[in-house]
Amino acid sequence: EKKAIELVNNIINDDTDKYIMKHKDPQTFEKIKEVVLNHFNDYKDSKEYYVIDKKGKYSLKEESPLTSYYNENGAITKYSKKNNGPAITSMKFYSEKLGNHLAITGNYNTNNKKVILKQISPYRTDFYVSPEGKYKFVTVRYKDVFYKETIHKFVIDENWYNEEKVKKGIDSDWKFVCSMHRDELIGVIKKEGQKCVYDASINDGQTQYHDGKHYEILKFTATNNDESGRFEVKPINTNCSKRLMPSVGPFIKIQKFATDVLGNIYEVKDNRLKLEFD
Template structure:
């Protein structure tokens, strides 16, 4: 009865063998929605499905946006141009020009010879390469696309120390845990789990360290002289404290950040700063910690891999 994903249903499209998440701008005339306008002006508009499947209609929208820019590009209250890596980035500061266009001319219509095509209001676009998801396509009648729920919730993350000295992990999502009614236990399929280890280049001989759940304590030891994940400052000496190569920095484990790149999300114990993604592969050492009822910190040892539990 656990929620394993967010409840928003998304569609996907396969482009040259890669699945992309499809999202949409609900109202291109929204005065505060600048995405379509800025994408057109900065040459990022090929992600819009209309630009591929109905280029004549999309060209009408392009012309409106670019005409407005040419008319008002010198108005600092409307547009701002900045340079980033030798490239000019145009930012819309004022109102969406499509808002004004609709007020004066009505909605843009799909291109047709008679000029009476249906009104254009929404705009679909390829937002990102499809990542962790739950495929629910079997519940719908679809052709050449998936229907998915994204942001699959993490159940736990299993850490290993590999023969090459690096740390790697296997991420287990709630969708990967099934309930055995006969035994009354939760089960993670061994064959699936071994397959995930193989994907992460974790060998059967590599050492299992521990499993981490959300908000448990992870101690990370970095090489001497390396900075802490979160700055530690010596006010007396007026300088940052660096890792000594022995004592761990104790952090709250949030969840897996990027499973393929071996990145996890961490944040400090006593201050809920913005969560940060951290690569864990090359740490000197990692350890699991907990606190007793009095708040004393201790290292959790003798962890056992559990693929069946209550």
């Protein structure tokens, strides 16, 4: 109910950009807005239902009109031509302030199940290399992946993806290297004499250096900072109390690795960019 009231307040004050549905499914969002605004226009002058602050911002005082609508008519359904879409029980939203995992409750009092949303969590990180050997990456987040029912696949919009490449300065002559998901293995090489990403001296071991030839194999976590080109990794055979957040810049080679059924590590050579997947 608390989140339902927040949604109502956002709608009546025209502050709805954070809601994913507004951008991805505007027709359904309009159905929800209509229920809210019909109630608001009928009762906005009644102090019993709505209060207005000095800045002219309204807030709901009584039970959410969405809950009232549900109790009288049943759930609002997703927009469809035959008006037989599935019931809407939760609202997802973008957030850059609340961390990567957002827990919200449903709009209605049907149950108290929490929906864990990972909308702004990175889904995968795609690495590219320039003809000169410089590396950069594109981050695909969960909010950028949608299910396309007509082909029964998950899809990343190609236009959006190409725009992200342009933003990152990844030109058409750059070569796709690999896509990295959480807990997959990434191999990196730095110039000879540079410290390893996981420096064993962190755990009272001996400082290790790259020889410019052999891969340092690490467990990939996720993009850490898009703007500074940092991603997060962990050592594969030991615990590390320090967060390892290397910048993509110093690497002279990046490659994806995997383990076979016997636990042997091998190089993944067939790396193709996938914008549609099961």
